[in-house]
Amino acid sequence: MNTYGYNFTGTGCYGDITRGAVLDLQRANHLPETSPLTQATWLAAWTGTSPTGAPRWPGRVYVVGDCDSALSAWQLQMARHGYPFHGTGCYGDTTRDAVLDLQRAHHLPASGRLGPLTWLAAWTGPLSTPPSASPAPPGTAPTPPSPSTTTAAPPPPSTPTPTGTTPSANTPPATTATTAPAPSVVPPVPPAGPPVVPPVGTVASSPEAAVRYGWGVPLPSSDTFTYTGAPDPAKWDQAGECWPGNAGNGQRCASHTTVGGGFLRESGDAAGRTGWLANTTNQKYGRWEARARMTATDPTATGNPYHPVLLLWPQSERWPQDGEDDYAETHIGADGIDAFIHHPTPSGVVQDHYSTPVELTSWHNYAIEWQPGHIRGYLDGVQWFDDTDPAAQPPGPMHGTIQLDDSTGGTQQPAHLDVQWFRVYAP
Numbered sequence: 013m014n015t016y017g018y019n020f021t022g023t024g025c026y027g028d029i030t031r032g033a034v035l036d037l038q039r040a041n042h043l044p045e046t047s048p049l050t051q052a053t054w055l056a057a058w059t060g061t062s063p064t065g066a067p068r069w070p071g072r073v074y075v076v077g078d079c080d081s082a083l084s085a086w087q088l089q090m091a092r093h094g095y096p097f098h099g100t101g102c103y104g105d106t107t108r109d110a111v112l113d114l115q116r117a118h119h120l121p122a123s124g125r126l127g128p129l130t131w132l133a134a135w136t137g138p139l140s141t142p143p144s145a146s147p148a149p150p151g152t153a154p155t156p157p158s159p160s161t162t163t164a165a166p167p168p169p170s171t172p173t174p175t176g177t178t179p180s181a182n183t184p185p186a187t188t189a190t191t192a193p194a195p196s197v198v199p200p201v202p203p204a205g206p207p208v209v210p211p212v213g214t215v216a217s218s219p220e221a222a223v224r225y226g227w228g229v230p231l232p233s234s235d236t237f238t239y240t241g242a243p244d245p246a247k248w249d250q251a252g253e254c255w256p257g258n259a260g261n262g263q264r265c266a267s268h269t270t271v272g273g274g275f276l277r278e279s280g281d282a283a284g285r286t287g288w289l290a291n292t293t294n295q296k297y298g299r300w301e302a303r304a305r306m307t308a309t310d311p312t313a314t315g316n317p318y319h320p321v322l323l324l325w326p327q328s329e330r331w332p333q334d335g336e337d338d339y340a341e342t343h344i345g346a347d348g349i350d351a352f353i354h355h356p357t358p359s360g361v362v363q364d365h366y367s368t369p370v371e372l373t374s375w376h377n378y379a380i381e382w383q384p385g386h387i388r389g390y391l392d393g394v395q396w397f398d399d400t401d402p403a404a405q406p407p408g409p410m411h412g413t414i415q416l417d418d419s420t421g422g423t424q425q426p427a428h429l430d431v432q433w434f435r436v437y438a439p
Contacts, residue, residue, distance in 0.1 A: 022394045023219070066135035073348045073367035074126035078103045086126065089134045090114070121345040123317075128369050129347055221379040221390035222301050222437060230435040233293040237433060240272045249290040257284060258319070262418030264288040276414070276431040279309070280318045284418040287429070294327040294409040297439035300339075301379035301390070302414070303432040306372040308344050308425055315425035317344040319417040322378055324410040332357050335406035339380035339389045342372060343419075344427045349378070351389050351397050353404045364404060366397035375432060382410070383439070412436065 020030075026049070034053055038045050041056045066089075070082035084099035087107065091097040095110045108124050115122045118133045218224045233247045243250060254263035262284025269278050269287035278287025306320045321341040326334035336354040348369040355362040368391060370376055379390040387399040416429040 022392065066132050069128045069131040073350070073369070074103045074107075075124070076103055076105070076108055083107075083126075086131055086134055093134075121347060123343065123346040125346050125348065127347040127367075219377055219392040220301060221377065221381070221393050221395075222299065222435060224393045225381075227299050227301075227437040230437060231293055233291055234435040235276070235433065237271050237276045237431065238274060241270070242266070243269060243271055243276065243289060247292055249292060251288040254285060255288070257286065258415075258417040258419055261421040262286055262424070274432065276434075278414065278416040278429045278431075280416050280418065280424055280427050280429075282313070282315055282423050282426055284421065284424050286318065286416045286418055286424075287414075288416075289414045290325065291412040291434065291436060293436050294411045295436075295439060296406075296409045297382050297384065298410075299379065299381045299437040299439075300324065300412045300435070301377060301437075302340075302412075302434045303375055303377050304340070305375050305430050306342065306344060306427070307430070308427045310426060313425050315423040316418075316420040317346075317425055318427040318429075319343050319415075319419040320372075320427075320429040321413075321415045321417060322380075323413055323415070324380065324382065324406075325413050326406060327409040327411060332359065332361065334408055335404070335410075337380060337382065337387060337406070337410065340378035344372070344425065346372060349391075353387055353399045353401075355401075355403050356405075356407055362403075364399050364401060366399075368396045382406075 020033075030049075034049055035045055037043075037056050038053055041052075043050070043052050043056065067085050070080065072078075072080065072082075074080065074083055079100075079102040081101045083103060084101040087095075087097035087101070087110075088099045090110050091099075093110075096106065097110075103126070107126070111124055111126050111130055112122050114120075114133050115124075115130055118129075120129055120133065221227070222230075235244060235247050250266045250269065251264035253267060254265035257263050262280075264287065265285050268280070268285055269276070269289055271277075276289070278289070280286035300322075302322055304320075304322065308317075319341070320343075321338055323339065323341070324337040325331075326336070328334050332354060333356055335356040336352075338350070338352040338354070340349050341352060342349045348367055349372070351364075351366040353364040353366075355364075366389065370391060377390070377392050379393075381388045381390070384405070385400060387404060388395055389397040412434065414429065414431055414434065416427065418424055
């Protein structure tokens with residue numbers, strides 16, 4: 013339903029928001045309006061008419077530099093609001109301006125990222141003609157095409173079965189690197205032969221990937237942050253007071269990473285002083301999971317947004333030769349997260365990019381599983397990307413880091429990255 017502009021995170025629980033979406037879908041497709049999620053309603057989520065009249069969101073969060081034929085539908089719809097688009101499908105400065113205008117008009121976070129809510133807003137809400145834009149010639153605005161090929165619907169549920177990275181501190185700014193074409197990613201949908209949602213409290217319904225998939229007992233360097241003061245030095249390597257920040261932007265200061273109240277907090281101030289932490293366990297292959305939230309300290313404050321990231325970094329400290337796996341990367345105020353799987357390469361940046369919507373200010377569980385045949389990401393226990401490219405496999409041991417990066421320099425909007433627990437699992 014997120015492809016229709018809804019903002020579900022896949023909890024698997026049927027509440028009032030799910031019920032509203034079910035009724036919307038039934039009305040749009042002339043189905044009996046019933047609270048139960050019937051077989052016909054299930055199929056309509058993949059094959060029916062959008063409840064909003066908007067074409068499906070293509071399942072990818074667009075940023076400057078992206079090109080995708082599916083993006084042309086949104087651009088052509090914005091041309092009806094007076095923007096000078098011709099449906100190129102490429103996200104440049106004009107598209108970013110339109111995205112920001114639309115987000116402000118709909119009281120969405122002005123992130124410049126074109127996610128599901130911003131996509132939907134082009135069809136469902138008011139937006140005055142931009143004063144700087146030249147209206148499209150009368151009669152020439154074409155009907156927006158349907159974005160990309162529709163995903164086939166799986167059969168309705170039967171029996172229960174379990175269902176299935178942001179540049180780091182050491183990554184050069186993206187504007188100086190050449191990025192490999194990013195795969196177009198659709199948020200997870202139930203696989204063939206999908207399950208009935210298991211009862212809450214069962215292993216199969218757990219929001220923790222480790223529980224759902226049986227990853228075993230966490231290793232000793234895992235941390236539940238039930239103490240007060242500096243992070244445990246047996247589990248964590250700290251920054252000094254202070255180190256140079258990400259690509260020379262801001263500073264990483266030990267005093268900006270503290271534990272108290274049942275969680276770890278990395279705090280970033282307006283001057284770019286922020287936190288950083290590296291786990292002491294290095295291993296080739298394994299699994300890592302963290303429960304985190306990411307919030308502006310004062311949403312009314314001005315400044316560039318901080319850049320939180322959970323990632324795996326090579327023990328060798330050789331980048332880009334030994335790779336990097338960013339499994340939860342974003343910026344404060346965004347409406348989703350990205351994963352960047354950096355290929356080991358002699359120079360430059362070659363990476364696979366994935367995106368999924370999520371509400372950052374709430375607690376969520378972010379996990380990565382690295383095995384010889386794949387690198388997979390999980391959000392609240394549900395797999396959302398699966399990278400099986402052999403060229404993406406790191407050649408040596410990696411460790412997890414927790415970073416709140418100043419990625420731009422200049423004045424920052426104060427923010428914090430909180431982590432309730434961080435767990436490391438053996439290969």
